[in-house]
Amino acid sequence: MNMPHMTCVSDLRARARRRLPRFVFDYLDGGAGSEAGVRRNEQAFDEVLLKPRALVNCEARDLSTPLLGRTWAAPFGIAPIGLGNLIWPGAEPAIARAAAQANLPYTLSTAATTSLERIAEIAPQHCWFQLYVARRDEDVDDIVARAERTGYQVLMVTVDVPLAARRLRDIRNHFTVPFRITPGVVVELLRHPAWSLGTLRAGVPRFVNVEKYARVSDRRSIAAYLTSEIRGGFDWEALERLRARWPRRLVVKGLMTAEDSVRARDLGCDGVVVSNHGGRQLDSAPATIDVLPSIRAAVGPAFPLIVDCGVRSGEHIVKALAAGADFVLIGRAMMYAVAAHGPTAAGPLLALMIDEASRCLGQIGYPDVVSLKSHAPFVRRTYGSNYGL
Ligand SMILES: Cc1cc2nc3c(=O)[nH]c(=O)nc-3n(C[C@H](O)[C@H](O)[C@H](O)COP(=O)(O)O)c2cc1C
Numbered sequence: 001m002n003m004p005h006m007t008c009v010s011d012l013r014a015r016a017r018r019r020l021p022r023f024v025f026d027y028l029d030g031g032a033g034s035e036a037g038v039r040r041n042e043q044a045f046d047e048v049l050l051k052p053r054a055l056v057n058c059e060a061r062d063l064s065t066p067l068l069g070r071t072w073a074a075p076f077g078i079a080p081i082g083l084g085n086l087i088w089p090g091a092e093p094a095i096a097r098a099a100a101q102a103n104l105p106y107t108l109s110t111a112a113t114t115s116l117e118r119i120a121e122i123a124p125q126h127c128w129f130q131l132y133v134a135r136r137d138e139d140v141d142d143i144v145a146r147a148e149r150t151g152y153q154v155l156m157v158t159v160d161v162p163l164a165a166r167r168l169r170d171i172r173n174h175f176t177v178p179f180r181i182t183p184g185v186v187v188e189l190l191r192h193p194a195w196s197l198g199t200l201r202a203g204v205p206r207f208v209n210v211e212k213y214a215r216v217s218d219r220r221s222i223a224a225y226l227t228s229e230i231r232g233g234f235d236w237e238a239l240e241r242l243r244a245r246w247p248r249r250l251v252v253k254g255l256m257t258a259e260d261s262v263r264a265r266d267l268g269c270d271g272v273v274v275s276n277h278g279g280r281q282l283d284s285a286p287a288t289i290d291v292l293p294s295i296r297a298a299v300g301p302a303f304p305l306i307v308d309c310g311v312r313s314g315e316h317i318v319k320a321l322a323a324g325a326d327f328v329l330i331g332r333a334m335m336y337a338v339a340a341h342g343p344t345a346a347g348p349l350l351a352l353m354i355d356e357a358s359r360c361l362g363q364i365g366y367p368d369v370v371s372l373k374s375h376a377p378f379v380r381r382t383y384g385s386n387y388g389l
Pocket of ligand 1: 027028029041079080081082109110111112130158253275276277278279280308309310311329330331332333
């Protein structure tokens with residue numbers, strides 16, 4: 001098999017942009033409102049600096065990281081992405097397989113286009129399930145029971161979608177699933193034959209995990225069902241009930257404050273994903289790396305904190321750990337890789353991130369994740385200052 005040649009995530013993004021129909025690339029790349037939040041996430045990571053220690057033997061480096069009952073090969077995993085197979089046919093099973101082979105966790109979205117049962121077969125020890133809580137309790141109970149039955153060890157409940165966001169690129173493109181065949185869409189399909197033929201062969205992706213709850217057969221109504229299910233009514237009491245219902249590890253995704261994270265911890269959650277949904281919900285959300293240190297200080301050293309949003313390199317992963325995270329999720333970075341080079345790119349992308357993180361650890365003089373976290377050699381640039389160095 002020809003291994004795709006990869007230099008960095010921004011090259012992959014550029015190639016993904018060329019290979020995808022515009023409405024698909026915009027769905028992946030875009031965010032809410034002006035997209036300042038998307039840019040802020042990434043820029044904030046770039047602006048964090050790491051203080052190197054010299055004369056530490058770093059010839060052998062160990063990235064292995066314990067989290068939520070397992071030891072993973074490296075301190076990161078795959079974030080849940082809805083409509084993964086729309087971004088490239090076969091993306092979801094290929095990424096799950098690559099994650100399992102690399103001993104990293106793969107999070108399947110409720111809005112994924114591969115069944116949770118199939119992903120559990122592909123990556124039985126490495127799959128986490130991300131839950132969007134539906135309106136009807138019996139639907140929530142059923143999907144949670146399916147995740148439990150098929151062996152998912154971690155349930156990640158996303159709480160930062162109280163309302164549908166206004167994503168202007170999607171609005172301009174009239175983005176819907178299944179997509180409407182307008183003249184503009186036909187032009188895009190013809191200009192991107194690899195994607196179009198692959199999608200034709202695989203079939204237009206469907207929300208297979210929630211179809212049964214929509215109680216309608218037409219696909220457009222199923223998409224409308226998913227939107228209508230977005231539930232601002234999901235609150236702390238409902239989270240408490242979910243905690244009581246799910247017997248394994250429960251992680252809350254989408255908290256951005258110390259108060260909420262402490263409350264989630266005290267309610268019995270096993271971890272928090274500090275996340276602003278990749279800038280796709282609230283344009284004015286702070287960058288996650290900026291709020292992380294205060295959240296870590298509030299929840300204490302032992303409570304599992306995962307962070308995502310704007311992570312584009314292994315060096316960003318190291319910065320997240322230095323700022324207080326135990327673990328990182330990569331979202332768009334993986335999807336750019338798969339869109340750029342097809343599903344076989346999933347493994348090489350993981351290898352690239354591991355290599356970058358490992359080199360960064362070596363450059364700053366920390367041979368493993370434990371020593372890095374105990375020193376936290378991170379400096380946050382305060383605007384206009386001399387970095388406090
Ligand atoms: C195309 C796309 C679809 C997403 N779908 C979901 C989803 O279904 N559930 C969820 O919890 N988060 C979803 N997210 C958010 C990601 O899980 C993650 O928080 C975000 O992508 C991290 O930011 P990054 O892409 O800058 O790494 C999605 C993000 C993107 C880009």
